[in-house]
Amino acid sequence: MAICTVSSAHSLSAACHVAAPARAGQPRQVIVFGVGGRRARRGGSGVTVVTCAAAGDAKTVVIGLAADSGCGKSTFMRRLTSVFGGAAEPPRGGNPDSNTLISDTTTVICLDDYHSLDRTGRKEKGVTALDPRANNFDLMYEQVKSLKDGVAVEKPIYNHVTGLLDPPELIRPPKILVIEGLHPMYDSRVRDLLDFSIYLDISNEVKFAWKIQRDMAERGHSLESIKASIEARKPDFDAYIDPQKQHADAVIEVLPTQLIPDDNEGKVLRVRLVMKEGVKYFSPVYLFDEGSTISWIPCGRKLTCSYPGIKFNYGPDVFYGNEVSVVEMDGQFDRLDELIYVESHLSNLSTKFYGEVTQQMLKHADFPGSNNGTGLFQTIVGLKIRDLYEQIVAEAASAALQAAKV
Numbered sequence: 241m242a243i244c245t246v247s248s249a250h251s252l253s254a255a256c257h258v259a260a261p262a263r264a265g266q267p268r269q270v271i272v273f274g275v276g277g278r279r280a281r282r283g284g285s286g287v288t289v290v291t292c293a294a295a296g297d298a299k300t301v302v303i304g305l306a307a308d309s310g311c312g313k314s315t316f317m318r319r320l321t322s323v324f325g326g327a328a329e330p331p332r333g334g335n336p337d338s339n340t341l342i343s344d345t346t347t348v349i350c351l352d353d354y355h356s357l358d359r360t361g362r363k364e365k366g367v368t369a370l371d372p373r374a375n376n377f378d379l380m381y382e383q384v385k386s387l388k389d390g391v392a393v394e395k396p397i398y399n400h401v402t403g404l405l406d407p408p409e410l411i412r413p414p415k416i417l418v419i420e421g422l423h424p425m426y427d428s429r430v431r432d433l434l435d436f437s438i439y440l441d442i443s444n445e446v447k448f449a450w451k452i453q454r455d456m457a458e459r460g461h462s463l464e465s466i467k468a469s470i471e472a473r474k475p476d477f478d479a480y481i482d483p484q485k486q487h488a489d490a491v492i493e494v495l496p497t498q499l500i501p502d503d504n505e506g507k508v509l510r511v512r513l514v515m516k517e518g519v520k521y522f523s524p525v526y527l528f529d530e531g532s533t534i535s536w537i538p539c540g541r542k543l544t545c546s547y548p549g550i551k552f553n554y555g556p557d558v559f560y561g562n563e564v565s566v567v568e569m570d571g572q573f574d575r576l577d578e579l580i581y582v583e584s585h586l587s588n589l590s591t592k593f594y595g596e597v598t599q600q601m602l603k604h605a606d607f608p609g610s611n612n613g614t615g616l617f618q619t620i621v622g623l624k625i626r627d628l629y630e631q632i633v634a635e636a637a638s639a640a641l642q643a644a645k646v
């Protein structure tokens with residue numbers, strides 16, 4: 241057991257580095273005397289015991305998922321956690337309005353919890369939740385860093401029911417931490433902590449159609465109020481949220497179909513999976529032949545398609561100055577069990593067995609987007625994240641073995 245003093249209650253992870261040199265296979269405990277910080281000000285003793293990870297332990301892998309509200313983040317998270325098995329649930333016995341979801345492998349935290357202004361505060365100051373001034377990026381950085389370093393944190397909770405900031409909840413370092421919300425890639429310090437980042441890019445037309453579906457059909461909002469809310473958010477969305485996509489390792493773009501001329505129903509979608517080249521532990525998926533440019537209509541004997549059919553495109557491209565590979569699917573599946581035919585023509589899927597993508601899609605056939613490219617590409621990215629995690633763990637284990645030999 242080592243002893244040290246830190247200048248802020250949020251620097252607990254630093255204590256692990258200064259007080260006890262890491263040894264392979266040996267977790268260490270450090271007693272920390274905090275000389276300031278919130279914990280001490282709240283009347284706490286200022287003394288904390290921190291358990292630090294052993295050298296060679298895989299650090300928490302951190303994934304960032306950015307998107308506007310109502311753009312499918314929760315649906316994507318359900319697909320991702322399902323890839324690892326086990327159900328994701330809010331912290332047991334905690335705040336019923338917690339935004340956190342915990343499963344055996346993953347903890348998903350919602351960055352709305354780092355709003356520094358509550359609903360009334362934003363109204364008084366005339367700022368939206370998308371505005372960086374309504375969010376505490378220092379705390380976001382410190383807590384994500386602590387979790388990545390293997391140290392538990394007391395994370396605030398933004399209560400969407402009351403619009404207030406509730407007392408914090410304890411978050412322990414998981415194997416995989418997903419930070420989802422409006423700003424996972426906005427602050428460069430937080431961005432640098434991410435092992436992989438995804439941006440869900442929903443075009444305005446489609447966002448509007450989904451908002452109507454949820455907020456009008458399911459929540460009783462009027463068409464006018466939905467339009468007004470989208471319009472009110474747009475300037476801040478364009479200024480602070482949308483630019484984050486240039487930093488993403490994978491972008492899922494959701495656009496209106498090009499198979500139906502002047503379609504304005506927004507039911508059939510064209511979805512593009514844009515994958516950055518050269519990202520550590522991530523190799524882009526391809527269709528038929530890596531690096532080539534391909535247009536493929538799979539409809540016919542092996543894939544049933546009704547109007548307007550299905551079209552895939554694949555090829556290299558440049559996205560915000562970065563080399564990327566893009567797989568695109570326009571249209572929707574009639575029969576999900578036939579998806580295996582499409583899956584067998586895609587390579588680098590990081591599946592563990594033949595047909596795993598199809599199996600995952602069939603398992604969640606009731607999730608929104610299961611009959612089109614949104615569900616398909618979210619599932620594929622979920623498998624890629626599992627693969628990335630397994631590579632990082634294997635590398636850490638091999639480093640620990642090396643260290644033990646030395």
Ligand SMILES: Nc1ncnc2c1ncn2[C@@H]1O[C@H](COP(=O)(O)OP(=O)(O)OP(=O)(O)O)[C@@H](O)[C@H]1O
Binds near residue numbers: 311454
């Ligand atoms: N792939 C999809 N295809 C069709 N509709 C979708 C799709 N994904 C989401 N939706 C629609 O958008 C709504 C919001 O989805 P979801 O709850 O996953 O988004 P969210 O980003 O987590 O939202 P919020 O941040 O507001 O909680 C769903 O109720 C559904 O109507």
Ligand SMILES: O=C(CO)[C@H](O)[C@H](O)COP(=O)(O)O
Binds near residue numbers: 359
């Ligand atoms: O953009 C959002 C992310 O979910 C919300 O609008 C923001 O968190 C504010 O929430 P609420 O409208 O419940 O006060």
